Amino acid sequence: MSASPHRVAVFGAGYVGLVTGACLAELGHDVVVRDVLRERIDALRHGEVPIYEPGLGELLARNAERLRFTTDVGEAIGDADFVYIAVGTPPTYSGDADLSAVWTVVDELPRIERRCVVVMKSTVPVGTGTRVRHRLDERGLGHVGYASNPEFTAEGTAVRDFMHPDRIVVGAFRDEDGDLVQELHAGIDAPVVRCDVASAEMIKLAANAALMTRISFINEIANVCEATGADVVRVAEGIGLDRRIGSAFLRAGIGFGGSCFPKDSLALKQLAANSGYHFQLLNAVIEVNELQKRRVIGKLHSHLGPLRGKTVALLGLAFKPHTDDMREAPSIVLAGRLLAEGADVRAWDPVADGGDLHGAVIVATPEEALDGADAAVIVTEWPQLADIDWAAVASTMRNPLVIDGRNMLDPEPLRSLGFVYEGIGRAAGAGGGV
Structure with missing residues (x-):
């Protein structure tokens, strides 16, 4: 717990904002989380967590006395020492980051007379901090500090990632602002990278670009493995044991998604283009990822022919x-x-509601999805899929075909049950998997 508790306002009650607020409260700080969605704030006030994130509900409950939720800007700011901006920055049609929510927060800040620090948690293009600094100065808030403190939390492990990070990055225009943000994290044992604001903004984008590059690289290797008869699981194991390379993010599949990687890759690509630089490698990373998703359709065609009328x-x-x-x-x-x-x-997921899949039938269990199906496609490597009674499923599917988009299952047991199994970058007869 922090030796010197502070008062923190967090703008944005999404994945990043809620985790940030809950974890700062866990460190002993008094936190107010503000969001424009009244139904979300009402749910949080009643102890309901509006998103699925392991451990977050327990963290919010344990720190209830240090956490408040509001839709009111004035109540959120109050006497806060820090104002964290953790709002969404989705891509626009041009690929640039949409910073409208960021600017709304900046422009809604009242005439603060005391000293406090605005901290950017949202992922923003390099140069955003400079523009925010100018906007604060224009509004007579030159005494308000500014720092960049990018997040490196992954959904599904966000609480752990915040409390036990690989590093804490703090970029500031003035050292005293950076000192305050670093002090806010007292109680977390991790290296602290202190730098200028632009470098902090770039660290976030560059880190995600590096991870995306590894994913697209191993997917390209997987595609070559399919053409040559090699097994990408064994290949990834062999290269991952090289200490210069490591094994992280070398699992072939059907590509990355989520709120960060696709958005941030487009933002960095557009940032480079706006600066007059053609980022060839990142363009290839994005293209490989898009094509990888569609290769599954080709695999289905090769086994089923035309897909009209198939389940x-x-x-x-x-x-x-x-x-x-x-x-x-x-x-x-x-x-x-x-x-x-x-x-x-037919689609199944244990927690996602599938509301974006217009035209698909959402079912309650994997077995219900598989009943009478012509093919199964493993899209997300939920542990529950390893527990399916595949012997029983073999008799209920119209055509026992499994396209394992995450290479999570052991092919040989499935093939012994009569399934046609095809993974990503796996040779016929390759073993391994869950």
């Missing part, structure tokens, strides 16, 4: 396990493509 079970809808987030999820692309080709789509 396809999509197992897993969220962009990754242990979250209900479907933003940019591969399931949306797959369902849309299947429905466009005349297939019937």
